[in-house]
Amino acid sequence: MGGLLRERGGLRRDWEHVLDDSKWSVTKMPLEINYTVYLSYEYMPSYLKQCFLYYSLLPKSKPYNMDQVVAMWMSEGFLHGNSSDLEELGRNYYKELLSRNLIEPDKLYVAPWISSMHDIVRSFAHYMTKYEALIAQDGENDILTKLSSQKFLRLTIETNQLQSDEVDWKSLHEQQSLRKLISTIQIKMKPGDSFIMFSSLRTLHIEFANVVSLVESLHQLKHLRYLKLVNTNISVLLGDIGKMKLLQFLDLHGCENLVNLPGSIVKLGQLRLLELPSLSVIPRGFRTVTNMRKLNWFRAHMDGEWCGLDELESLSQLRFLTLYELENVSAAPCAANARLGDKKHLIRLSLFCTSRLENDGLIKEKEGVPEEEQRRIKKVFNELSPPHSIDNIIIGGYFGKQLPTWMMSASMVPLNNLTYIMFVDLACCTQLPDGLCQLPNLQFFKVDRAPCIRRVEAEFLQAAATPFPRLNEMYLLGMVQWEEWEWEEQVQAMPRLEKLMLRKCKLRHIPTGVATNARALKELFLQDIQHLNYLESFSSVVELTMLRIPDMERITNLPNLQKLTITDCPKLKVLESIPALERLILQDYVMEELPKYMRDIKSKAFAAILQDMAAIFVSHGTIWS
Numbered sequence: 001m002g003g004l005l006r007e008r009g010g011l012r013r014d015w016e017h018v019l020d021d022s023k024w025s026v027t028k029m030p031l032e033i034n035y036t037v038y039l040s041y042e043y044m045p046s047y048l049k050q051c052f053l054y055y056s057l058l059p060k061s062k063p064y065n066m067d068q069v070v071a072m073w074m075s076e077g078f079l080h081g082n083s084s085d086l087e088e089l090g091r092n093y094y095k096e097l098l099s100r101n102l103i104e105p106d107k108l109y110v111a112p113w114i115s116s117m118h119d120i121v122r123s124f125a126h127y128m129t130k131y132e133a134l135i136a137q138d139g140e141n142d143i144l145t146k147l148s149s150q151k152f153l154r155l156t157i158e159t160n161q162l163q164s165d166e167v168d169w170k171s172l173h174e175q176q177s178l179r180k181l182i183s184t185i186q187i188k189m190k191p192g193d194s195f196i197m198f199s200s201l202r203t204l205h206i207e208f209a210n211v212v213s214l215v216e217s218l219h220q221l222k223h224l225r226y227l228k229l230v231n232t233n234i235s236v237l238l239g240d241i242g243k244m245k246l247l248q249f250l251d252l253h254g255c256e257n258l259v260n261l262p263g264s265i266v267k268l269g270q271l272r273l274l275e276l277p278s279l280s281v282i283p284r285g286f287r288t289v290t291n292m293r294k295l296n297w298f299r300a301h302m303d304g305e306w307c308g309l310d311e312l313e314s315l316s317q318l319r320f321l322t323l324y325e326l327e328n329v330s331a332a333p334c335a336a337n338a339r340l341g342d343k344k345h346l347i348r349l350s351l352f353c354t355s356r357l358e359n360d361g362l363i364k365e366k367e368g369v370p371e372e373e374q375r376r377i378k379k380v381f382n383e384l385s386p387p388h389s390i391d392n393i394i395i396g397g398y399f400g401k402q403l404p405t406w407m408m409s410a411s412m413v414p415l416n417n418l419t420y421i422m423f424v425d426l427a428c429c430t431q432l433p434d435g436l437c438q439l440p441n442l443q444f445f446k447v448d449r450a451p452c453i454r455r456v457e458a459e460f461l462q463a464a465a466t467p468f469p470r471l472n473e474m475y476l477l478g479m480v481q482w483e484e485w486e487w488e489e490q491v492q493a494m495p496r497l498e499k500l501m502l503r504k505c506k507l508r509h510i511p512t513g514v515a516t517n518a519r520a521l522k523e524l525f526l527q528d529i530q531h532l533n534y535l536e537s538f539s540s541v542v543e544l545t546m547l548r549i550p551d552m553e554r555i556t557n558l559p560n561l562q563k564l565t566i567t568d569c570p571k572l573k574v575l576e577s578i579p580a581l582e583r584l585i586l587q588d589y590v591m592e593e594l595p596k597y598m599r600d601i602k603s604k605a606f607a608a609i610l611q612d613m614a615a616i617f618v619s620h621g622t623i624w625s
Contacts, residue, residue, distance in 0.1 A: 003100030004040040037124040040100060050078050051093050052102055056117055056125030057133050059158040059184050063106070065113045066094050067294070067320075071249045071273060075203045075225035076179065084317070087272075087293060129154075147171055154180040157187070169193040169214075179203065189213050196220050207231055219243045230254050242267035251275040253296075278324075282307040287314040294320040300328045310337035318343050324352035326380060327373075327399075335383035342387065347417075349386050353377065353397035356427040361449045361478045361504070363427050369399045374428055378402060391417050396424035407433035409463035419443045426450040434459045437467035437493070445471060449478035458486040461513075467493035477503040483531075487513030494518045501525040507532055515539070533571075573597060 041049065051073055058064050058072075070090030073079055079086045079093070097103045098112055102121055105112035117125075126135060133154040136143045144167070152175055157167065168188035172181075180203040189210055194217035195201070201221050205228040212234055218227075219240035224247055231254035241247075242264025248271060252258060255277045265271075266285040273294040276282075281299050286307040292315045300309060300323055309329065312318075321340075329335050340346065358364050378400035385406040386393065395403070402408075403426075418439050423429075423446070430452050436442060437460065445468075447453075456476075461467040471494050476482070482505040487493070489512045497518040502510075508531045514521075515537045524538060527547040534554040535544075541558055545565040554574040555564075561578045567587040575597035584601070 003102065004043055007043070007100060037102075037121055040102065041124070041128070044100075047078065047080075048093060048096060050076075052097060053125050053129050054078065054154075055097065055103060056122050057129065057135060057154055057156050057180070057182075059156055059182060060116075060122070060137070061158050062184055063114050063116075066091060066115070067113075069094060072180075072203055072226055075248065077202075087319070143167075144171060148174055151175065151177050153177060155182070156180075157183040157185055173197055176200070181205070183207065183209070186210070194220070199223070202226065204228070205230075209233075216240075222246070225249065227251070228253075234258055236260075237262050237265070239264045241265060244268065246270055248291075249273040252277055252280070284311070287311040290314055291317060293317055296320065296322045298323050300325045308337075309334055312338040312340075316343060316345070318346050320348040321346060322350040322352070323384075324350075325354060326351060326384075327353040327377065327397075329380045331376075332379040332383045335380045338384065340387065341385050344387055344389055346387050347389055348392040349390055350394040350396070351381065351384055351398075352395075353399060355397040355425040356399050357425045357449055357451065361480045362451050369428050371401075374399060374401045378404065382406065386415065388414055389417060390415055392420040393418065394422045394424070395426075397427075398423070398425075398429070399427040401428050401430060403429060403433045407435050409435040409438065409459075416440055422446040422448070423450065424448045426452075428452055430454075432456055432460050434463050437461055438464040439468075441470055442468060443470055443472045445473070446475040447477065447479065448475070449480075450482075451478075451480050453479050454481050455484045456482070456486065458488070458491070461487060461491050461493045466495070467491070468497070469495065471497050473497075473499040475501045475503075476505070477501065479505045481505075482507055484508070485511050487511035487517075489513050489516045492517050496520050499523040499525075501527075502529060503527040504529075506530045510535065512537075575601070 041052070044052065054073060054076065055069060058069070067087070070079075070087055070093075073090050073093070074086055079090050081089050095112070098105060098115065103115040103117050106114040106116065108114075126133075132152060134143070134146055134150075134152045134156070136155075136157040148171070155172075155175060155178055167185070169190070170193075176197045177200055178198055179200055181198070181201060182203070182205040184207045186208050187206075191213050193213050195214060196217055199220065199222065201224050203226040204221070204224060205226070207230040209232050211229060211232045215234055215236070216238060219238070221244065224244055226249040227247060228249070228251040230251065234255050235257040237258065239262045241262060245268070247268050250268070250271060250273065253275045256279060258277050259279050259281070261280055261282055263283045263285070266283065266288050268289060270291055271289050272291050274292065274296070275294075276297040276299070278297060279299075281301045284305065284307055295315070295318060298312070298321070301307070309323070312321075340349070356364055356369060363369065377398065381398065381400065381404040385404070403423075416439070419441050421436065421442065421444070426447070426449070429450055432447070432453065436445065474494070474497060485507060491513055493513070494517060498520050500514070500518070500521060500523070502525070504527065507529050510532070519540050521538065521540050522542045524541050524543070525545045526532070526535075526549060527545075529549050531551055532549055533551045534556075535552070536554070536556045536558075538558050540560060542560055543563045544555075544558065544561055546552060546569055547565075547567045549569050551571055552569045553571050555572070555578070556574060557577040559577070560580050562580055563583045564578070564581060565585040565587075566572065568589075570588070572595065581601060
C-alpha cells in the first residue's frame with residue numbers, strides 16, 4: 001500500500017481516491033486474497049501487470065537475478081521499444097515493482113539484483129493467473145490431473161514430491177499451447193521424445209535432466225527466444241540450432257559434457273546472451289553475432305579452428321563480458337585485438353586466468369611462477385583496459401607481479417562509474433594498486449587470496465585528496481603473509497566505510513587511521529589473524545566478530561558496541577569500556593569456567609548474554625555454572 005500511495009504522487013486528493021475506491025468492496029474474490037494487493041494491482045499500468053504476474057510464476061526455490069527476469073519478459077514480448085534499449089526498459093520495470101514493494105530485494109546483495117516475492121503477493125498473482133498458468137509446488141496432490149484436464153500457457157514444475165517416475169515427458173503432451181516451460185526437477189524422458197508438439201514455446205528452462213533425446217528436435221522450436229539448459233547431460237548441439245533464428249538467450253551453464261559448439265551458432269543473429277560451460281569453445285565466425293549483450297565464460301583458446309579474442313572486436317553492444325584461461329594468450333597484441341576500451345556500453349568485466357594457488361592459499365609450484373610469464377601476463381592485461389562506462393570488475397587467477405598499469409595512479413584510466421572491484425587468487429602480486437583510491441564512486445572492494453602481499457603501504461591511500469570517498473564495504477581475505485598496514489591518523493580516508501572484514505593474515509595491529517577516520521564503520525569482522533593482540537578505540541563499531549584470534553588479549557573502548565561474538569580467543573583477558581553491549585556470543589569448546597572479564601559487563605546486558613551463552617553451551621554438551 002505504501003508503494004501504491006507513493007506512485008500516486010502524495011497529494012491528498014490522490015490518496016483519498018485510493019481510500020474511496022469501490023474495489024475495496026469487491027465480493028467475487030475469495031477471502032484469502034489480500035484486497036490491498038488487489039487494489040495495488042488494479043492501479044498498475046497494463047505493461048507492469050503482465051510483468052508482475054509473470055514474476056510470480058518463477059520457481060520460488062531458485063534465485064533469479066534481474067537480468068534473467070528481464071530476459072524472460074523480453075522472450076514473452078512484454079517489452080516494446082527500441083531493440084537496443086529493451087534490457088534497460090526491462091530493468092526500469094523491475095525497479096518499478098521494487099518501488100511498489102511487490103518484490104523485495106535480497107539484503108545479501110549490494111544492489112537489488114536478486115529479489116523475492118512475499119507469499120501473500122505471490123498467492124494473489126497465482127489466483128489471477130489460475131486459468132492460464134500452473135505452478136507445480138510442494139503440497140499439491142492433483143498436478144497430474146490438472147495436466148491431463150486443462151490447457152495452460154505457462155507451466156512451472158518445482159515440486160520435490162513429484163519424482164521422475166511420476167512426471168514423464170508424455171504427461172506434458174496435452175500442453176501443446178505452452179509458451180513457457182520451466183522445470184527444476186528431473187522429468188523422465190525416453191528415446192523418441194521430442195519438442196515437436198511444443199511449437200509455441202518462447203521460453204524453455206530445464207535443469208538436471210537427461211535431455212539428450214530432445215536435442216535433435218530443438219530446431220523445431222521456431223518461436224523460442226529463451227533457452228536455458230542447466231546441468232544437463234548433453235554433449236552436443238546439432239548444426240540445426242542455426243535454424244532457430246529468433247533465439248535471443250542461450251544459457252548452457254553446467255553442461256560440462258558440451259565442449260564444442262556447432263559452427264551454425266554464428267547464424268543466430270538475434271542472440272543477445274550466451275552463457276557457456278567452462279570447457280566449451282566457440283567456432284570461428286562469431287564476429288557476426290553483433291547483437292550480443294552478455295557473453296559469459298568466453299574461453300581464450302588460441303587454436304586456429306576456434307574463435308579468438310580478435311572476434312570480440314565487432315561485438316560493440318556488449319554490456320557483460322567474462323573471459324577466462326587468459327594465460328593462453330601468447331602475446332599482448334592478441335589481447336589488444338579485442339578492443340575492450342572501445343566498447344562504450346560495457347559495464348561488467350571479468351578477467352580470469354587459471355589459479356596458480358593451492359587450497360592453503362600458497363603458490364602451487366615450489367619454484368613459483370617464472371618472471372617471464374609474470375611479465376607476459378601483465379602485458380596481456382594491460383591491453384584489456386576497460387572503457388570509461390565500466391561499473392564492475394573482477395580479476396581472478398592473475399599471476400603478474402604488479403596489477404595492470406591502468407589500475408595504478410600514474411596512468412589510471414578515469415573509471416568514474418566503477419562501484420565494485422574484486423581480486424581473487426593473485427598469486428604473485430606484491431602490492432595493492434595505488435590508483436583505486438582515486439575512484440569517486442567505488443563502493444565495494446575485495447581481495448581474496450594474495451599470498452605475496454606482506455605490506456599495505458601508505459601509497460595505497462595517498463594518490464587522492466580523500467581516498468576511497470564512497471567505499472562502503474572492504475574485504476581483505478587470505479593475504480596469508482600480510483604483516484603491516486600503514487595508515488597514519490592524519491590521512492583522512494574511507495569516510496563512508498561501514499563494513500570491514502580481515503581474514504587469514506599475520507597482521508600485528510590495525511592502524512589507528514582505521515579507527516580514527518572510518519567513522520561510519522559499523523561492522524568489524526576479524527578471523528584467523530595470527531599476531532593481533534589488542535583492539536581499541538573503534539568508536540562507531542556496533543557489531544564485532546572475532547573468530548580464532550589466538551593472541552588477542554585486550555578489547556577496550558568501544559562505546560557503541562552492541563553485539564560481540566568471540567570464538568576461540570583463548571588469551572583474552574580484558575573486555576572493558578563497552579557500555580552499550582546488549583548481546584555477547586561466547587563460543588569455546590575447551591572452556592571449563594566463565595572468563596574473569598565477564599565481571600566487567602554491565603548488568604543490564606547480562607541476562608541476554610547468559611541466555612545466549614546457555615544456548616551455545618548446551619548445544620555443545622558443556623556443563624558450566
